[in-house]
Amino acid sequence: MRRQILDAAWEIARSEGLDGVGMRKLAAAVGMRAPSLYEYFPGKDAIYDAMFAEGNEQLGAAHRALPAPAEVGARRALINSTQAFVEFCSADDARFQLMFQRSVPGWRPSDEAYALAVENLERLDSFLAQCGIEDADSRDIWTAIVTGLASQQVTNDLGGQRWIRLIEQTVDMFLGARGPA
Amino acid sequence: MRRQILDAAWEIARSEGLDGVGMRKLAAAVGMRAPSLYEYFPGKDAIYDAMFAEGNEQLGAAHRALPAPAEVGARRALINSTQAFVEFCSADDARFQLMFQRSVPGWRPSDEAYALAVENLERLDSFLAQCGIEDADSRDIWTAIVTGLASQQVTNDLGGQRWIRLIEQTVDMFLGARGPA
DNA sequence: GTCTATAGCTGGATAGAC
DNA sequence: GTCTATCCAGCTATAGAC
Numbered sequence A, B: 001m002r003r004q005i006l007d008a009a010w011e012i013a014r015s016e017g018l019d020g021v022g023m024r025k026l027a028a029a030v031g032m033r034a035p036s037l038y039e040y041f042p043g044k045d046a047i048y049d050a051m052f053a054e055g056n057e058q059l060g061a062a063h064r065a066l067p068a069p070a071e072v073g074a075r076r077a078l079i080n081s082t083q084a085f086v087e088f089c090s091a092d093d094a095r096f097q098l099m100f101q102r103s104v105p106g107w108r109p110s111d112e113a114y115a116l117a118v119e120n121l122e123r124l125d126s127f128l129a130q131c132g133i134e135d136a137d138s139r140d141i142w143t144a145i146v147t148g149l150a151s152q153q154v155t156n157d158l159g160g161q162r163w164i165r166l167i168e169q170t171v172d173m174f175l176g177a178r179g180p181a
Numbered sequence C: 001g002t003c004t005a006t007a008g009c010t011g012g013a014t015a016g017a018c
Numbered sequence D: 001g002t003c004t005a006t007c008c009a010g011c012t013a014t015a016g017a018c
Helices: A002-016 A023-029 A044-064 A074-090 A093-100 A111-130 A136-156 A164-176 B002-016 B023-029 B034-039 B044-064 B074-090 B093-100 B111-130 B136-156 B164-176
Strands: none
Touching: A002 A023, A002 A044, A002 A093, A044 A074, A044 A093, A044 A111, A074 A093, A074 A111, A074 A136, A074 A164, A093 A136, A111 A136, A136 A164, A136 B136, A136 B164, A164 B136, A164 B164, B002 B023, B002 B044, B002 B093, B023 B034, B044 B074, B044 B093, B044 B111, B074 B093, B074 B111, B074 B136, B074 B164, B093 B136, B111 B136, B136 B164
16 A cells, blocks of 8 residues: 555656645545545655655666676776666656755655665765776766766756767766776 | 845745745845735745846856956866856855756746846857857767756755866866867 | 735644544 | 544735725
């Protein structure tokens, strides 16, 4: 039942925006009345929280599914992970906004949910290290580039390929500046 | 009086978030009651709209104040404009969110206000062209990089220098990939 | 121009019957 | 577990007195 409620919440968020998720509307979407939702979640914030956690689990799973840098080489690994990330963001703008922008007034993820986000950041760090990117400045430049590609793709060409298809070129630009291959 | 109201609105937005700007609170901040605000603005959306327009005017002014690429060369021009932009974003996160993120549920800029944003984008295009960046792919990569730097700076180190100080290095990376100087 | 008063709505959450 | 009924708080906006 929690599953059904969360699915409905995602659907409303995708079609009407994150702020469109209200207790009455959400309950109606699963054939209930608002008060019944409190049997499954302590409140509305807990629903956003579960969504935030779920998004981070999905991102973690997508990242774990990538081949290791040792297998495919740093260049290919960076391309793969960037494509996976930008496509992940672009596949669901409501999820992107919930996870990476502060677009739900008055809501902040709980500590437990946020821990999943930190876990993903740590996984990324270790992935970058395996790609030979270990100094802090390079990591910061890298994260700026990747989040920039993702936000442009989501904001200006949702569901398209406009920035996704520039990823290889961008990775080569980044690697080229770190010394010739 | 419109000026005073807008100043108060910015102040509330900065301290409590954009959604903290309400008619009662805003009126109280200028020593009025809510209904009196309707003498100066037709409604709340018009206030967001005026703020959006004002932000874009400020950005335009900041950009116009930059030395021309012909004077300082492409590299310096790109560094200057990126620093100016990231600092502009980082100086006021409420303004950043209003202008570049969709963080006011239910509000969209009016056509007139949006025209100012388009004007700024066109100015940027012409600036980039003067820097020798004319193909669409390079422009897209460039905007991704710049917005990425800005969003990382605003989100993770507001008011600091963590990404601002990486701008020179990033511009060199970008230019390096376009053929040796 | 500014006010009081209030309409009219929407939202999350709770009490208590069944 | 689900419901009806309702509370309570918030909001924008308007009517009409002064």
